[in-house]
Amino acid sequence: MFHLHLRILTSALVRFLLIVYFSSLGEGARVRGFWDPTSYQPVAVFAFHSNAQSAGYVYGNITTRENSSPVSATSKATLVLLDDDTWSDQFHSIEEDDYNGTPCSVMQTVFKNCQDSQCRVDGAMAQSIPCTIGQPSEETTCHNSLPAAQFALPVYNINVPRLWHLSLVPCYCNQSQTSNCTWVNSTNENGELNYDIWLVNGNPNSTKTDFLYYQLSYESQYVSIILITYIILYLFFLLVLSCGHRGHSHTIIRVFIASILLEWLGISLHFLHLAIYTFDGAGILPVKHFGVVVDVVSQCMFMALLLLLGRGWTVTKVHLEHKAFLVVIVMYSLVDVGLTVTRLITTDPVTTINDNLSWETLVVLGLRLFILLWFLYELHLSYLQEAQLTRQQFYVVMGSVYSLWFLYLPVAAVVVSQVVPPLWQYRTYTGITVTADFLSYAVLSYLLWPSRGVVSYRYSRIPMDDDLSLLDYDSI
Template identity: 30%
Template sequence: MKESSGIFGLISCVYLLLCFLVVHSERHKGTWSSGNFLKFVSKFGVQKTDLKNEDATQGFFYGNITTNSNSSNSLTLVVVDSEYFSHIFGNVILKLNKQHKTNICKSMFKKIDEVAFDKDCKPKGTEDYLRRVPCPKNKLCLDEDTPSNVVPNYQFTYKIMDKQIPRFWYMSIVACYRNTTNKNCSWVSSDDDITIDYDIWLVNGDPIYKKWNPVEHQFSFEEHDIFETFLGFLGVYIIIVPFWFYVYSKQRHSLTKFLLLITCTEAFGIFCNFIHVAVFASNGVGVYWIAVLGNAIDTVAQCLFMLSLLLLAKGWMITQPTIRGKKVVFSLWGIYTLLNCVLFLWNLFEVDVISNKDEWQTWPGYLICGFRIVIMIWFIVELRHTFLSSRCPETRLQFLQQFGAYFLVWFIYLPVLVILNTQFSALWKKKIMLCITNGADLLSYLILLHLLWPSRSILYLLKGEDPIPYDLLITGVLDEDQDDKTIFKRKKKTKLNGQLRREPNHNTIKNGFHKSPNYTDEKRLALLPEEEEEEEL
């Protein structure tokens, strides 16, 4: 009973943690008090505008901001690009605790005032960056002087046109306003404690054209094609997972069982992320806790896959049934798993959304890449030791060669990619990293599927849970002149009545042994594990 209560408590804690995480969405809805001075709403990538189809390709920021307080127009909604936002945000961070808020407001808007339009104070301004909020209930905001430009049923609308390249735009609400008394037009801080309710959408394209591009309309530009990416990977995993079940059904073996588990785990993580982006494409919010769960499952799959590589480098179930140097193997794997958990949590709570750095440009990301190189060196040394110290059939050595050649590349690709990632634009790096990392993992599972296909793995896998089924005889692995009752046998060093006692080979059906004239000792030795081969010699 106590154990059940403990498990229930753990599940409750995890659920509450996921519920209280900041929801990443492009529809922002909530309340805010001006006593906090600055509310950063979102960073959103606006696609390049097609001049032949402006409305369908412009960025649209629209919504409602109202209050029940007895004050109006004492706050300012600001939408600017990165050049101006760095000036605003930098002044808040550096001066908030050192200067009076009115002086901070003047510093924040000094540069914006040079270009921002205001019908009372800056009628010659060229940029539509500012709105006085909160807006009157059931009416347009005061700065919306062209009602036809406002999305129906909302109080304000920004139309953002980027003619050259896609760009990030930043939306904030600041407790500052223009003092228009006697046409002074100076920026001052709001002394009133105003609580506002806001409901804001950030999308690419006019909302009336949403059906034209439903899988990208809600997404920031750096997340365009994410829906198609997850859909593509999920489709491939749906195809290859049954093949892994087939491999396991024909070769019930500890190694195939472990790799089947890893592949299914990876596929489920992809499925969770796809569910999130599919719902996000519909409502602009998604199911964030499912995305967190999907990323956590993906991290688990990555760590388990690393463990499988470390075990195979030791020759586990290829040259020997036990694990050599368990302490070293599991110590390396434990450190790697711990670093991945730290990076996962860091990405949830510490990565700055405002900056253009991703989780790989943090110290946990650099540590993982550095330690991955250390594991790669250990992997090469252990694989070479396994190769040189094993007196195995040529087929097993060929497996180790092919295995080592590919997965050496798999180890090194991520550190190289992280270095190159620093040169990618922030608008592209997320898509590039997602496609390459998931593609490399998928290719790894396909290569192992090829190497462990039953018609090949019969030659180098050690004893499994069940013997190889009879239908593998048609693959040509066994002697051509053997009939359906003929199987391979192996000798055991003990004798019975002066003759060697024979036992069925682990990879064949349980029938009697009839040695064909063409069945040589050399062929028989090729099927023996390492320790029995030494006894024969």
């Protein structure tokens, strides 16, 4: 049974990867695309963190598109890199405004003096673009140009992790009238521009880089270690579970193992994206998103399993009453999956570090609390109907442990978003969720272990009108 489920899921995964491979989108370390310079455009958000011997770098190429309108010799736009404090103070509101020259006035405030094509002030850097095809940017005297890169912006003094915003601005510095820089609107002078930009933690010329964080923004570093740890633990867990339940093909066990397999698949897809991202700076974002959806389906299956046990199925009752509750579970699952897909589609991976408390997430957390109350109500009714002490204790343990499981996600989402620093939220939230889910599966596997005899795996061979109390649980 275990091997059959594994083959089916593996086959589905291979087909899915073939479909999404050619349509994959980058997430941050390497950003590629084109820009019609009529408005301010955010390009990437990246958290740099290195040490005294190294530096973060933003480098790449920005050129005019072959089929775009000609670009005059004097026309320019600007690539600007700002730390989070400067960006929040000056540029935060530009995204919501219609373009009316605001970016140029902000550039005038941030970069008051500009003597060459690269402007530098504390927490801000600007690079003139576009670059001539096949040639480095003019007057790049602040550093040695990197091979095959037209420009490079080194980010020094970043012992403390800092979040930086990379943007394209339709303005250029005009020094013809005054010795200081006057930022001029260039929206009517530029054609479409191609950009291919890398953001890395470390020096691209150095051979001594830690591949675990070189391509990754600080908040994503070492998350892959957490995921691979639980991928291995789940494989071992599934092996033990399949051996322990050999010969038992009850629906309860099939749903339980299927839920664990989906959880393992979701974590594996997340890890696959990060593993590829570690090497190419892009990854396969649809694979990560599909893993998130698979994880949601796994959570919904596990909730359905808990509700079935809470209603006493195979513990106190031989058959289910009021099976309409299964319709409610299916509707909840569809809503949960739908809201998750909506959040993934509407969240921009280029400019968003963490989105735990989007409105879609809040709705899902509210529904989860509703399922918790329903679960406790069903447990209470089953406990009152049960006369055997062992099975009463089973309900008590179920209520105690899985009340915490239902609550951990809302509590973790709120606490992490409000208490944990932004650059630690992703790895903290990931560590909490995968650990809590693994422990919840481990506890239920103990409660359902055949030698405990609390749940009957043999009742399906007995007429439905037989008394469940006649079953010899101790002999299982």
